[in-house]
Amino acid sequence: MSWPFAFSALLLLVSSFQRAAAQDDGPKGTCKRTSTCKCKYENGWTIDLTPLKGVGGPRFTDIWDGQYYYDVNLCSDFSQTHCSSATVCQRDLYNEWGFTCGQSQNSYFATEGTRLFLYYIGGEDGRTSRIELTCSTEDGSLVAFGETIELEYDFELKSIYACAQVPQPSALSPGSVLLLIFFVGFIVYFCVGMIVMRFGRHAEGREIVPNVLFWTQLPGLVKDGVLFIWHTIRGGGGGSSGDGGGTGTSSTNTKYDTLCSAPPRLLFLSPLTCASSQRSCDFRNEMSRTIMRCGVGVLLSLLLATGCYGEVCKKEGPCKCRSSKGVMDLSPLQNGTDSEPIFSQISDGKYLYDYSPCADFSNNHCTDVAVCQVAGNTSDSWFNCGKATDTSFGISDADQNIYIDYKGGDPQSNISRSSRVICVCDPSTRALIEAFGDGGTLEYDFTLTSKYCCFVSVPQEGGGGISPGSIMLIVFFNLLFVYLFVGILYMKFGTGAQGKEVMPNGNFWFALPGLIKSGIVFTFRCGKVDTAGSYENIK
Structure with missing residues (x-):
């Protein structure tokens, strides 16, 4: 029985090592262009600059190289006074002339060592722009170096979107692990069973299928089980009380009486065992009942676990969390400012609020808070509605948006206040916040719409997902449990052992x-x- 699990464990280890190697080694090979500002490495890692796309014009404007100005839009062309259908436009100091220095439709990616460049060609007189992509925690900053080679203009883009994204899915889910173990065990069970039946017991024809009687009777057992359940739900089949009824009802009741009193079939033991000894028959029947009870319990547990298991976002900072979709990080909104709120004078129609997502602030009204309710214009009319030092993350059931809970209040008066900020992903919006008040509950609701509320897939330090060691431990303890459980049942009912003798291989374990x-x-x-x-x- 351990062979299927051992074989599945080996496959799990191999696949997990391959995934771990693919993730830990980072992107490999060249990055092949998949769209105007996307590329994919040979091992599945990707670069996606789409969030940096400008809306209605260039994303980066008036980039100065010491001699000329440049306007740049990474993912699509734009047109203005001196440039038409341009991704990169060069302008003189007085905006009297300009040249197109590249078009998005003629873009390609190139790797030079560990450096990645994005080229835009097709400019006037053969002008070309080369942008080096540098992974950074910044939202996006562009530096121009001018014409380093004749008609070739160099830039450097520093952005979190220039970071290579780990291929998805990044880890095996618990359900995937269970399914993999089940199907591999099922296949190995048949393969090993057929070999044993063919060469060990010299069976022929369909008899080489292990437990062939069980498998041939399985459709009938399933049918009988479904009909039996339906019969029970319908209250014993209606006219079973014997009031006239018909012969059909009587035969149905007799059928189910026979079904319930018959010895249960067992998957792992041959029915011929009952003919050899009464003890073996009792063991088979007791084992069957136990396995059926345990099977129902395990099935219900798996259903409950599947229903209760949901997505989580693990906290990695006051305003940063990680889920299977990637990382959500609001820290770029903070922009290095801790002393002042990032959002001020947010109105819910009755009160005003100041809010800083990632750090506590102090100003004329508030002291060391992340969310401050200002009840008036005087400095003594404010309330602590949450601190950045006490945050937690969750995912709403309705729309699967991330929310951040900030806990606050007044310790002296023992009045607790809290704020919940629901983060709505919008790649085209930097930050827009709305306040909805508390409805008298002292729990204040906000909605923050921002591109920083979107998940970004970045590698996790130390690797992510289920590690090979974790998989080994899961498989090991499952095997140990099955070994002890089945072994004790066998020793108890199969050999009639008592006391400590019911321990399988007891002499070995005690020694x-x-x-x-x-x-x-x-x-x-x-x-x-x-x-x-x-x-x-x-x-």
Whole structure:
């Protein structure tokens, strides 16, 4: 029984090592263009600059190289006074003339060592722009270096969107692990069973299928089980009380009486065992009942686990969390400012609020808070509605948006206040916040719409997902549990063992501590044994 699990564990380890290697080594090979501002590496990692696309015009304007100005829009062309259908437009100091220095439709990616460049060609007189993509925590900053080679203009883009994104999905889910173990175990069960039946028991024809009687009767058992449940739900099949009824009702009741009183079938034991001894027959029936009970319990547990298991976003900072979709990080909104609120004078129609997503602030009204309710224009009319030092993350069931809870209040008056900020992803919006008040509950609701509320897939330090060691532990403890459970049942009902004898391979387990001790002593003595024969006495 352990072979299927061992084989599935081996496959799990191989696949997990491959995934871990693909994630830990980072992007490999060249980055092949998939759109105007996207590319994909050979091992699945991607670069996506789409969030930096300008709306209605260039994303980066008036980039100065010391001699000329440049306007740049990475993902689409734009037109203005001196440039038409341009991704990069060069202008003179007085805006009297301009040249198109590249078009998005003629873009390509190139790798030079560990550096990645995005080229835009097709400009006037053969002008070309080269942008080096540098991974950074910044939202996006562009630096111009001018014409380093004739008619070739160099830039450097520093952005979080220039970071290579780990291929998705990044990890096996618990359900995937269970399904993989089940199907691999199922296949190995049939393969090994057919070999044993063919060469071990010299079976022929359909008899080489392990437990062939069970599998041939399985459709009928399923049908009988469904009809039996339906019969029970319908209250015993209607006219079973015997009031006239018809012969159909009587035969149905007899059928189910026979079904309930018949010895249960067992997957792992041949029905021929019952003919050999009463003990084997009792063991088979008891084992069948136990497995059926446990099967129902395991099935219900899996259904409950599947229903209760949901997406989570693990906190990695006051305004940063990680889920299976990637990382949501509001820190670019903070922009290095801790002393002042990022959002001020937010009105819910009754009160005003100041809010800073990632750090506590102090101003004329508030002291060391992340969310401050200002009830008036005087400095003593404010309330602590949440601190950045006490945040937690969650995912709403309705729309799957991330929310951040800030806890605050007044410790002296023992009045607690809290704020919930729901983050709505919008790649075209930097930041827009709305306040909805508390409705008298002292729990204040806000909605923050921002591109920083979108998940960005970035590698996790130390790797992500289920590690090979975790998979080994999961498989090991499952095997140990099955070994002990089935072994104890077999020793109890199959051999009639009592007391500590029901432990499978009990002599080995009881002698194991002494064997370990003897092995350690033998190792420390470098293999030397007592000439008096003490090593012979180890039992």
